Amino acid sequence: MGAVRVNPLPLLAGLVLLTACSGGGGTPAAAPSPVAQSPASSAPVTTSSAPVPTTSSSTPPPPSSSSEPAVTGKVVVLDPGHNGGNASHPKDINRSVPAGRGQMKPCNTTGTATNAGYSEHAFNFAVAQEVGAALAAKGIKVVYTRTNDTGVGPCVDRRAEIGNDANADAVVSIHADGSTSAGAHGFHVAYSSPPLNAAQGAPSTKLARTVRDGLRADGFTTSTYIGSAGLSARSDLGGLNLSTRPTVLVECGNMRNSAEAALMSSAAGRAKYAAAIASAIEAYLS
Incomplete structure (x- = not known):
């Protein structure tokens, strides 16, 4: 299971998602073997934010599509696991970096893929962009750990640092799993345990x-x-261990399961995942 990119869509600042698939040291999966990151992992992440629309005091605000009020003044860091250039830079992503609890682990990994070849890194990035757009529409600042799907890394320690530096109200790392166990399917949400700081406790x-x-x-x-029941306490994931903000890693499902692979490979399926995650984040912030 799993571990930034310039996206054509506007990037908004906000929530960091952490990596747990093949790069974060999660459950062993029949995914491409880990490969690590170097200078790219320490490079600053470019983010952008779109201004939140405002209305004149004399003009009534437009009707909202939701009965819930917008959540403003919050920051969310979204962390799409892995990256599209990882596989071609094995020396970079295989180098060891701190992973918390005295551990050293590979900078990042390649992630997994469906049996038909749809990559986890592409899925993670696409879903993160949709989640970010939905949150930004509610006045939430969104920050991404990577802004394209062609780069290398960043390393897991840098991903955690991005969330910490942003003083994020929530960090969410988006992944998909690659288990070959018979019948393995379903999503789970990982969190750091036992907690190493207050944010890793009740908030996470x-x-x-x-x-x-x-x-x-x-x-x-x-x-x-x-x-x-969909929750997984973890002590081995660097992005979670090194975070000082409320942070979780979502494994959206098993890409080796035919039904879940079909859903993740479709635009409609990715939109469904994104809508659920965005709504949940908004609920947490509220």
């Missing part, structure tokens, strides 16, 4: 439960092979 577990509940409410099935 609340974020994990809220994201889990949001995905489940939208019809997604919890994992049959990792964690319990």
